[in-house]
Amino acid sequence: MRAAALLGGPQENWPQNLKAELKKADVIFGVDRGSLLLEELGIIPDVAIGDFDSLKSAELAKIEKTVADIRYSTPIKDLTDSELMIKVAFEEYQVDELVIFGATGGRIDHFLVNLLMILNPQMRKFARKISIADKQNYVKFFSAGDFIVEKMPQYSYFGVAAISAVEKLTIKNARYDLIEYSGDYPRVFSSNEFLPDRDNFTLSLEKGFVSVIYSKDIDRFSNL
Amino acid sequence: MRAAALLGGPQENWPQNLKAELKKADVIFGVDRGSLLLEELGIIPDVAIGDFDSLKSAELAKIEKTVADIRYSTPIKDLTDSELMIKVAFEEYQVDELVIFGATGGRIDHFLVNLLMILNPQMRKFARKISIADKQNYVKFFSAGDFIVEKMPQYSYFGVAAISAVEKLTIKNARYDLIEYSGDYPRVFSSNEFLPDRDNFTLSLEKGFVSVIYSKDIDRFSNL
Numbered sequence: 001m002r003a004a005a006l007l008g009g010p011q012e013n014w015p016q017n018l019k020a021e022l023k024k025a026d027v028i029f030g031v032d033r034g035s036l037l038l039e040e041l042g043i044i045p046d047v048a049i050g051d052f053d054s055l056k057s058a059e060l061a062k063i064e065k066t067v068a069d070i071r072y073s074t075p076i077k078d079l080t081d082s083e084l085m086i087k088v089a090f091e092e093y094q095v096d097e098l099v100i101f102g103a104t105g106g107r108i109d110h111f112l113v114n115l116l117m118i119l120n121p122q123m124r125k126f127a128r129k130i131s132i133a134d135k136q137n138y139v140k141f142f143s144a145g146d147f148i149v150e151k152m153p154q155y156s157y158f159g160v161a162a163i164s165a166v167e168k169l170t171i172k173n174a175r176y177d178l179i180e181y182s183g184d185y186p187r188v189f190s191s192n193e194f195l196p197d198r199d200n201f202t203l204s205l206e207k208g209f210v211s212v213i214y215s216k217d218i219d220r221f222s223n224l
Numbered sequence: 225m226r227a228a229a230l231l232g233g234p235q236e237n238w239p240q241n242l243k244a245e246l247k248k249a250d251v252i253f254g255v256d257r258g259s260l261l262l263e264e265l266g267i268i269p270d271v272a273i274g275d276f277d278s279l280k281s282a283e284l285a286k287i288e289k290t291v292a293d294i295r296y297s298t299p300i301k302d303l304t305d306s307e308l309m310i311k312v313a314f315e316e317y318q319v320d321e322l323v324i325f326g327a328t329g330g331r332i333d334h335f336l337v338n339l340l341m342i343l344n345p346q347m348r349k350f351a352r353k354i355s356i357a358d359k360q361n362y363v364k365f366f367s368a369g370d371f372i373v374e375k376m377p378q379y380s381y382f383g384v385a386a387i388s389a390v391e392k393l394t395i396k397n398a399r400y401d402l403i404e405y406s407g408d409y410p411r412v413f414s415s416n417e418f419l420p421d422r423d424n425f426t427l428s429l430e431k432g433f434v435s436v437i438y439s440k441d442i443d444r445f446s447n448l
Contacts, residue, residue, distance in 0.1 A: 012236065104332065107360060107383075107414075107437075107439040107441075108328065108339075108358075108360075108361045108363060108383075108439065109381070109382075109383025109385065109412055109414035109415065109437040109439060110383075110415075112383070112410075112412045112414075112437075113383075113412045116411065116412055119409045119411065120411075136330060136331060136332075137331060137332045139332060157331070158333075159331075159332075159334075159337075161336050163410060164408075164409040164410065165409070184388075185343045185387075185389070186343060186387060186388065186410055187340065187343065188333055188336045188337045190331075190333035190334060190336075190337050191334075209409075213332045213333040213336075215331040215332065215333060215334075217331075218330075
């Protein structure tokens with residue numbers, strides 16, 4: 001079962017076909033203001049999660065009237081709203097995969113919370129099943145193991161970001177290979193590419209967490 | 225002496241008053257496509273740095289005609305173009321501080337390279353003198369020590385991001401205090417605020433690196 005979630009990040013970062021992407025999901029989660037944004041797209045979320053403190057009372061009333069399953073979080077809490085959503089999705093709704101939209105752009109502290117939440121020990125077991133997508137990037141997460149990472153046709157580049165200390169991080173059969181890199185601080189190996197004659201590369205690490213960031217250029221700018 | 229640098233990140237993320245901000249600097253650096261973007265703003269960079277491989281030959285010719293100091297980097301290199309710029313700014317131009325624009329938005333691997341480059345052991349000694357700014361965020365970097373972090377009036381919020389393992393990270397005299405947090409993976413403490421009656425908070429850590437991310441809401445969206 002596939003799930004999609006919309007967080008409250010800026011609309012300018014949404015994939016162009018967001019509504020179609022959302023409709024492919026079997027279960028749709030709205031997180032905080034994301035619940036309202038879903039309704040504005042004509043989609044009633046199956047589950048709305050948040051403290052909803054950024055919503056006006058009429059906006060919250062609308063959500064309370066239409067959404068069957070609402071989870072109210074408290075402002076002081078162990079899990080962020082997004083983390084609570086992940087827990088509900090995998091533990092209660094038993095979903096197999098989850099794509100998160102509205103997680104990028106805007107306030108950098110918010111974006112980093114969304115990118116790094118899989119490092120929370122309570123979230124780590126779900127990391128392989130979670131992706132973050134926006135108009136230009138598709139992010140997957142990997143912990144220790146050996147993986148074949150498949151090409152996604154719409155993305156030209158990929159970067160591998162060690163988002164924690166890592167041991168023996170290896171990239172093979174890509175344009176730029178990396179052999180048994182170990183480091184005790186986060187580091188990004190950016191602007192890599194799939195080989196023309198291959199539709200995957202090999203990724204392995206013995207310890208730590210990495211994200212593979214698929215990306216494409218969407219205008220004349222690149223920021224390195 | 226103050227320096228500013230423009231990287232090639234998307235224009236939609238620039239501060240509204242970018243040209244005025246750049247003109248406050250004593251030395252202006254263009255990194256790769258950033259050099260061309262500066263010229264389009266009517267500003268001739270003092271130094272242009274990059275492999276310029278994303279520029280057309282006529283674009284590169286224009287830069288070569290107008291810019292007095294050009295540093296050509298090679299595609300396979302120890303330092304990224306941005307890191308080379310930092311080295312030239314502090315070691316050759318002897319600048320005291322450096323604000324980097326055009327470092328956010330667009331491809332997430334590029335943004336993370338820019339955010340995390342201060343963790344490169346060759347860059348660490350410059351961390352306290354470097355800032356990253358965009359339309360909604362202002363990022364400063366701190367390593368082990370005790371600091372008074374001043375309010376910046378235009379920003380309502382701040383987050384503290386442990387971008388490496390940290391020991392005894394402490395935030396005092398803020399809306400949400402944090403006492404001697406230690407962790408072996410990156411973690412973000414977001415959406416904090418200065419106290420109404422104070423124009424600073426106290427930050428300390430015994431080991432590791434943190435960034436303080438000042439931010440503001442610029443539209444009706446927030447992404448948590």
